[in-house]
Every structure is written in C-alpha cells, then in structure tokens.
Amino acid sequence: MQRVRSTDLAIFLAIANHRSFRKAAVELGVTPSALSHALRTIEERLDVRLVNRTTRGVALTEAGERLFDRIRPAFLDIDAALDDLDTFRGQPYGKLRINAARAAAKLVLLPIVSRFLKAYPSVEVEIVIDDALVDMVSSGFDAGIRFGESLAADMIAVPIGPRHRFAVVGTPGYFEGRTKPVAPHDLSNHACVRYRFAGGAFYRWEFERGGIEVEIEVLGPLTLGDQDIILDAVLQGNGLGYLFEDQVRAAVAGGQLVRVLEDWCPFYPGFFLYYPSRRQLPTALRAFIDFVKADRERAQL
Numbered sequence: 655m656q657r658v659r660s661t662d663l664a665i666f667l668a669i670a671n672h673r674s675f676r677k678a679a680v681e682l683g684v685t686p687s688a689l690s691h692a693l694r695t696i697e698e699r700l701d702v703r704l705v706n707r708t709t710r711g712v713a714l715t716e717a718g719e720r721l722f723d724r725i726r727p728a729f730l731d732i733d734a735a736l737d738d739l740d741t742f743r744g745q746p747y748g749k750l751r752i753n754a755a756r757a758a759a760k761l762v763l764l765p766i767v768s769r770f771l772k773a774y775p776s777v778e779v780e781i782v783i784d785d786a787l788v789d790m791v792s793s794g795f796d797a798g799i800r801f802g803e804s805l806a807a808d809m810i811a812v813p814i815g816p817r818h819r820f821a822v823v824g825t826p827g828y829f830e831g832r833t834k835p836v837a838p839h840d841l842s843n844h845a846c847v848r849y850r851f852a853g854g855a856f857y858r859w860e861f862e863r864g865g866i867e868v869e870i871e872v873l874g875p876l877t878l879g880d881q882d883i884i885l886d887a888v889l890q891g892n893g894l895g896y897l898f899e900d901q902v903r904a905a906v907a908g909g910q911l912v913r914v915l916e917d918w919c920p921f922y923p924g925f926f927l928y929y930p931s932r933r934q935l936p937t938a939l940r941a942f943i944d945f946v947k948a949d950r951e952r953a954q955l
Contacts, residue, residue: 662696663725666704669693670722671794674711681794746941747776754799755785757881758925761900762815763799770945777938785879786852796939797929801922811926814946818924819899820860823911825891834914835894838868845893846872847884859896861918868918872896 668678668689675686682689690707697704704718714722754763759781767779782795799814822835824844835841838861849857856877858869874893878884881897888895889910895902899919905911927946929939 658696658699662692662699664729665689665692666696666718666721667725667729669705669712670714670718670726673713745776746774746937748936748938749778749780750797750936750938750942751780751782751795752797752799753782753784753788753793753795756783757898757901758799759783760882761818761898762925766814766946766949769949770942773945774938774941777941779942784852796936797927797942799925799927801925809928810931811928812943812946813923813950814925814927815950816924817921819921820896820919821899821902821906821913822859822894822896822915822919823888823902823906823913824894825889825910826912828891828893829912834912836915838870838915838918841870841872841894844872844874845876846874847887847893847895848872848874848877849881849884849896850877850879852879857896861915862920863918 665678665682668681669675672678672681675689679686679689684692693705702717703715704721706713706715752763752767763781767781771777771779788795788798822841832844833840835844838859841859846859851857856871858871861868861870872894876887876892878887881901884895885897885901885905887893888897889905894914902911902913906913927943929935929943935943
C-alpha cells in the first residue's frame with residue numbers, strides 16, 4: 655500500500671461528509687471531475703474501494719464507513735486546535751455554517767446575524783435554507799435553528815429571538831358570505847391553505863385556551879410547502895392560513911387580512927440555536943452563541 659497523505663484524507667472526508675462530489679468540490683474549490691479522479695487515486699493507493707458511485711449520488715462502502723468513523727474525530731480535533739489560535743488574533747475569525755428553516759431564517763436568524771457580522775467583521779456566515787431536518791454534523795453545519803420540539807436529544811439548545819405566536823388569517827373578501835370561526839373545530843367549514851412538511855406529513859394547526867389544547871387537521875384545496883408562498887396564497891383569497899404573527903402583522907394592520915381565533919393562539923417559546931456537544935467549540939460558533947444569549951437578555955430588559 656502506497657503512502658496516503660493528510661490531504662488525501664481531507665478529500666475523502668469532504669466527499670463522505672456531503673455524499674456528493676459536486677458539493678464536496680464546491681467546499682474544496684475544485685471541479686467534480688478532478689475530485690473524482692483524486693478519489694480514484696486514493697483508492698488505488700489504499701487498494702480498497704471507499705465509495706460506490708450511483709445515479710443518485712455516492713454511498714460509502716463498509717471500508718469507507720469505517721475509515722470515515724475513525725478519521726472524522728481526529729480532523730475535528732485538528733479544526734478545534736486551529737480555532738484555538740483565534741484567541742491570539744484578538745477577535746473571532748473563520749466561517750460559520752448554519753442550517754435553518756426558511757421562516758426561522760427570515761424572522762429570527764438573519765436580523766441577529768446582521769448585527770453579529772457588524773460586531774465581528776472577521777467572521778463569515780453561511781445560512782443554508784432547508785425546511786427538512788438534516789444530520790447537521792454529517793452535512794458539515796456548525797449549528798442549526800429549529801423549534802424546540804424538533805431537536806434531537808443529543809444537541810445543546812440555546813433560545814434565540816423572542817417568543818412566537820401563530821395567527822389564523824383570511825382576506826375580507828374570503829369572509830364575505832361566510833361565518834367567521836369562533837372555535838378551532840369551526841375550521842371544518844372553511845377552506846384552509848395547508849402546509850406539508852418536507853418529509854410528507856401535513857402540519858396540524860395547534861390551538862390552546864384555558865389549558866385546553868387542540869390540534870386540527872385542516873382541509874382545503876391548496877397545499878404548499880413554503881410559508882411565504884402560503885401568505886401569498888391567503889392574500890389572493892384562496893382560504894385561511896396559519897402563519898407566524900410577525901409574518902402577517904403589517905397585512906392585518908393595513909386591512910388586507912382579517913384575524914380570527916386570536917384567543918386560541920398561544921405564545922410558544924420560539925426558536926432555538928442548536929449545536930452538537932463538543933469538547934471544544936469553534937471560536938466563531940462560541941462567539942455567536944454568546945452574542946445570541948446577550949441579544950436575548952437585552953430584549954428581555
């Protein structure tokens with residue numbers, strides 16, 4: 655077996671992390687064909703196949719999975735050691751990759767990141783919008799933003815941003831000739847614009863009043879997978895929508911939308927910044943966590 659260099663292992667690690675030559679090539683700044691050729695060279699040196707190429711992407715062989723599991727912790731330790739040098743620069747430095755659902759990115763994350771970048775100009779932040787739950791570590795993310803109930807048990811979670819509340823809204827024209835709902839079960843008599851998760855399940859509208867919790871599986875002729883588009887659909891008179899209060903505040907104040915069931919819509923703790931437990935956090939992530947905590951404390955004063 656010929657000698658394998660650390661740069662070879664870094665190439666394999668990028669492919670294994672992304673399970674994609676294209677995404678790994680973007681990370682490493684090379685072309686997918688060059689990366690594929692480099693992997694073949696590595697496999698020839700090791701005299702073992704590490705990756706199976708399929709029409710849908712790449713999959714690790716048993717040998718590839720074993721190598722990935724063994725070298726990944728070592729590379730994380732190396733990254734952490736290099737991040738520790740940031741303390742000698744006087745301020746955080748490096749890149750931060752955050753995965754977030756679209757609503758979380760728009761309502762909470764982007765405003766905080768904008769303030770964070772002004773405070774720490776040496777940090778670069780990439781926000782990847784994905785409403786599906788992903789394996790954050792294997793996908794190469796430093797942190798993610800989700801509702802608390804969506805978090806895996808092995809993640810550390812920090813509240814980010816304010817509490818949130820949902821609102822049931824429709825246009826004045828939609829309500830012409832219709833009786834407005836006064837209780838959640840009245841929604842069975844209305845057309846509702848439904849939200850389907852990336853995994854395929856429909857979102858059940860959640861209500862609570864006086865300790866009574868109700869989940870309603872609404873019906874309607876239109877189903878969408880993006881809350882901003884749901885808002886557009888509701889504004890066009892397609893039915894009732896269940897949206898974040900902050901999304902519809904201006905439209906309700908301007909008379910474009912009418913809110914119903916407000917006394918059935920409770921506040922929720924909101925979103926959480928979550929990240930895997932590590933012995934040493936990257937300096938940029940540690941600074942962002944501290945910034946998020948301080949930002950929330952200021953908001954509560």
